[in-house]
Amino acid sequence: MTHLDLQDGWTLTATAGDLPAHLADRLRSGLRVRVPGTSHTHLLDAGLLEDPYVDDHELRLAWMKRVDWAYERELVLDPPAHDERVDLVLEGVDTVGTVLLDGEVVLRTRNMHRSYRVDVRDRVRPTTQRLRVELASALTYAEAEAQRLGPRPLAYPQPFNTIRKMACSFGWDWGPDLQTAGLWRPVRVERWRVARLAGVRPLVTVEPDGTGVVEVHVDVERSGLPGGEVPLVVHATVAGAEAVARVDPTGTSAVVRLEVAHAPLWWPVGHGAQPLHALAVELRAADVAAPAAVRGTGPVLGAWTRRIGFRTVELDTSPDDQGTAFTLRVNGRPVFVKGANWIPDDHLLTRLTRARLARRLDQAVGAHLNLLRVWGGGIYESEDFYELCDERGLLVWQDFLLACAAYPEEQPLRDEIEAEAREHVARLTPHPSLVLWNGGNENLWGHEDWGWKDELDGRTWGRAYALEVLPAVVAELDPTRPYAANSPTSPGFAPEDVHPNDPDHGTHHQWEVWNRVDYSAYRDEVPRFCSEFGFQGPPTWATLRRAVRAEDGELASKEHPTFLLHQKADDGNGKLDRGMAPHLGVPADFVDWHWAAQLNQARAIRFAVEHYRSWWPTTAGAVVWQLNDCWPVTSWAAVDGDERPKPLWYAMRAAFAERLVTVQPRDGRDALVVVNDTPTLWKGVARLERQRLDGTVLSAADLPLTVGAWSVGTFGLPEALRSPEAPAGEALVVTLDHARTVHTWVEDVELDLHPQPLSAAVAPTQDGFQVDVVAHSLAKDVTLLVDHLDPDARVDDALVTLPAGARARFRVRTSAPIDPQDLLRVPVLRTANDVVVPVVRRAVAAR
Template sequence: MDQDVLDEGWTLTAVAATLPPGLPAGLAQRLRAGVPARVPGTTHTDLLAAGLVPDPDGREGDLAWMNRVDWVYARLLTTGPAAPDERVDLVLEGVDTVATIYLGSTLLASTANQHRTYRIDLREHLHGDPQLLRVELASALTHAEAEEARLGPRPRVHPQPFPLVRKMARSFGRDREPGLQTAGLWRPVRVERWRVARLATVRPLVTVEPDGTARVQVHVDVERSGLTGGHVPLVVAARVAGAETVAEVHAGALRTTARLEVPHAPLWWPAGHGAQPLHDLHVELRAADPGAPAGPRGTGPPLGCWSRRIGFRTVELDTAPDDQGSAFTLRVNGRSVSVRGAGWVPDDHLLTRVTRTRLARRLDQALGARLNLLRVRGSGIYESQDFYELCDERGLLVWQDFLLACAAYPEESPLREEIEAEAREHVARLTPHPSLVVWNGGDEYLWAYRDRGWHRELDGRTWGRRYATEVLPAVVAELDPTRPYVVNSPSSPGFDVDDVHPNDLDHGTHHHGEVGSCLGDTAYRDEVPRFCADLGFPGPPTWATLQRAVRASDRAVVGAPAGLDDRLWAAQLTQARAVRGGIEHHRSWWPTTAGVIVRQLNDCRPVTSSSAIDGDGRPKPLWWAMRAAFAERLVTVQPRDGRETLVAVNDTPVLWKAVAVLERQTLEGHLLARTELPLTVGAWSVGTFPIAATLRTPGDATREVLVVTLDGRRAAHTWVEDVDLALDPAPYDARVHPVQDGYHVEVTARSLARDLTLLVDRVDPAASVDAALVTLPAGATTTFRVRSTEVLDPTTLVAPPVLRSANDLVVPARAAGAAGAAGP
């Protein structure tokens, strides 16, 4: 097979009739005349490269006019005519979104789905002369509005009709995303020339027998050229990990299955559970030689080759009924896995700017936060091959949503066929990846149907039930029966949405939908779900990201108004504490609660959101909270039956046997009561241990703290909220020591210092630090290691707004409250 990648030579022009009248004349003229375009790319990236529009970060409103414009991508195609036995295909891996495609004056195809690959047979249209290849892109918003007028309105969480077109929902401004409705050729375009037959899809399905033998069923679909190729018997040869096999494709047939066995297969494990060995699976298609003595063997040059790395592992989801409802426990290689997860969204709202290097950096940050699973959210995209390969390498499990989120979706044509077609493509595409462990039928739309009165608003119109309960599970059952399918998140497996609430605590998955909006940041403690699939709280980006993204004309808003430093720190700290508290609570209930997924790891732009990493890739305090709360070994104090209880979480394969030291102290460090508590916690287990009354009963709750130390880990528990504690406003001494690659900042507490954090981006946007949110009881010391290539003033590292704690928020707030209560 020969390929010609069509990445250069493109021009982007705007359809003049769709340009708004208020555009500057010079800009309108340039758009009508055309600008150079790059493929993969979008209208936004091409106009940015031409210097015609500003970067949309923080100013997407300035580019809203683009949402109504129609565009044309065009270039000359010089591909010669096809030989008598040859196919010539135009392959478009991603068209965003509503397009008509022409070669010269000939209409080749029409598309209306960002999430599909299109293959067009060009043989009849090639005559040897250069021809203009033209992709005309209509406004996706206008298309969706027309579909809504035809099919009737559907309830949704955002005003724009994103459920009516198969385009990334986040393009329409969902979940604090910018309303940037890109258009373009966002994945590669190429011309392929091939003869006889080609490999259309290869689906390796992996199972492992109890004796350790891995079985790989390689399901192969071929496409024949339609000429002599239809009568040629073919051979598929497959090999992996020392095993080889050959399978026949009889004359006229279009599929076969090659079966491989690997004895004593080295197992692939999630992060924290073992290694991630990957093995090259090679598949080759050739014409058969029926006369070969050992059966059919390929002769001649390869007709097609395919290669991916696979891993040997099993995955199952335990949803069996029990005396508490029904479980939701993920098992890999027969072992129950306590899920430590976060949601994943596209890492840039302009998708073509996301590189493999950028993805690797972000996934390393996921491992740094001690995650073992990422949930690809249904408001985004089916991610790139790079994403899943990098997850395979790192042992990061992937929970994959189908792209249906927070809306009612029509089940009429052509949307139904589009959703099924995209599902079939991506289920087949992603089968090689051992990291992929769950297919999920969509995000929150069963819950919304049940709780938001949709049945009255819909008045009998379709809303997507059949996608979740019929269409998508049928696709998974046919193409990927080795992985579990979940009807929706949240959902109660085995129950109809009308019978058992999809967000029932005792069944399946649960979302904490109101925390951070209607409920306070401690509301997580009120619930013990079987699996928490969405836990989040909003918080702002880091200071350096905020400064970079805010326009000069708005600097007065962000510059230095009174109290802004404190407000920013307070918002970040509140987010971190809320989620840390939720994680520790849920993990303390393992195995009843079998996992927790924080709403969002990453972000696509600099914005206040539930993410732990902001739009410029900087960790927010939440990232550090996740890192601490998701530790493989965790010590925490949790309520049980109205009493404080010591909980030790041991998410390792090794027995944890140690002695916990519990001290009730004054905030200034005076010892009031002390005990040593020997404890033993089994592998992959949680242990709960009662705390003596002398330790859990304070004399003065406003001036005391319970400090627990265990194997170098520390938990500090207070009986009242910080605002009611008699915290010292200046509770520590700090010193700075220059070192070769930056600075060491040594902090010693004279009184309880809560959540000490060095916000190093305030002095160097490129700086990093090795710890944050460190709570020190009186007398304790910690050292922050700051990496920076800049020469910094040491005094800036040990004072606000760089060195912060909860103390310097609480004490002024308490003083202000007291002054207000005293009156004038």
């Protein structure tokens, strides 16, 4: 087999639509471009667009939604031999495409999430040919389909549910409305003879005796030309094991079974190592005179290699006294899922690189996550993504791509959804990180709870996808992995019988917090598994300063239209203010407001995570919305669109730590909860002190305790430590080995916090500075917002609460020529104290 990559030599032309006057001539005459790419990235590369992520530029690009485009290039191919196939392969067309060779249509595409292969052997000419890909407006097509099929309810105004395109292309409450069009994955010509490997699908299991088993399901496409009907041999090797299977002269499939004795197990991060083994598959013509067990001796017709890992995965959804479980087991061990939801890391997908994905996944592991949920409004991610997760032990929960809408079950949509599902289920089987297939996001919930039934008036809405089509695809192609009908879902129940978002059954989304109630309400329920919960906060200061500016180029205020363009949530700023008011107050100064909003986001999620973890094994997982952003925006993300960690990232790292100490209510009283997410016993003596904020110890006790591996222990507090004499002036400090928690009985707005609780000093280091702080009064959430001084600066820790007398050291990495003393001043060195106290004083003054 030979490949001709078609990266270069393309011309992109706008063929229809209202174009800006200053671009019209250039776009109609054509741009020289390389693929993969899309309309937006090509115009950016040519210097014809302003960065759509900056300021109000998103609005200025609305014209691109209604433009039709055409890619065209010369194609010079040698005439095929009498026995040679010539295929045109397009790995990703975004989205409504017509492919022509010398003016003749060879393919029509309607699905961004599929790849395409066309036999063009009979169309190859001994002259220069023209390959053309015409792309119609996805929005225009989707609107026409919505009109044809009848209205279906959805979360946003544009009909993303009638076209197989990344749903968030049409805008989301954290993402821009930039509807790309292009050849977003590679294009090539493949020439081959006799037969080719059309698909390789390894199903990996582990026997009770530790034998690793790989059943390699191989699909073969025959050329249909002279010499094509010959016996074939499939040869596979992995980890020292080797096996072959014969394919008869008319056969198109085979199964090769490999067994590896005492296979080293692949584990999630935190539970063990991640050994990976190269699985290699070759297709050759068979030697008809050789025994059946002998590999073919002819030329290699096809070769395929991936790395696999040996592990088992099960999903326990058994009923119990609390409802219905949703517990993931890897290699037989129940795993508390410490997760985050994943969206495409750049809205302009062709800019994503393996290096960028590696940085993001390293941040996930750095925050002690062990799972990412690939959310159903995005894409099936690249091989790079899943390979990097395999290497890091990051489990992957993969949604099928249906989100927040009623999806018609009529054709052609039904066949398109099944086709894309079949392609990606088969493609992703090698990856040990992939542990769950999920039928979509909030579609079952929406049907039951969001007024859809009246609006649908009997029309189809996607029930068949969640409950019939997609589980059948998984059962056929990947029976080694579990399937869930939706997120949220109540396993084993029809959605009309038990509410899909019932916290007692299966998975649960908690959005009353953020939308309507205070984050303290997280404790009102003990879900079996919370697969979405989140709280907003603005991006880092440096990201705002770069990308969210007013007309004069200065940073936009939170009421400015540009800021609000980068705040997509309905009443987002109002919810931020109402969310922080009971805890921190609402600062009037924008710099203080920014810090308070980020801090409140971090606290809300830490509050929720500690609550959920404290209830293991009843609660079996917490998946935060969300890890990452796709552009600069106020959102629920822990890492902003410029790749900078927000305070939330540090809060997640602390809340998801392997060993955690937290004070939680139990039976109307505070209790000490100790979480041990490690393979070893945690035995020690907890030191408990009820202190005044100045450090004066009012009561103390030592509490010997033991918590088993992968377990949670709950311990009652001594009477003298459970209740304060003066709630506004006291705190409970608990220390166990290197873990510490500080518990107060009232919110910060009611505490007598000292406005300047720290003494600090700075010293240079080889790669920046170290900042040493000591608290002379309770200092809450000590943080260095170093990006105020240098956009590239990083700090090793944040949100460190120090009781009086405690010390902390922060290491700042920077190469910028900054004044070291600036590290010790606002707006860089911050605490909750310095933002809360002015709010309290203003309230007192107002009275």
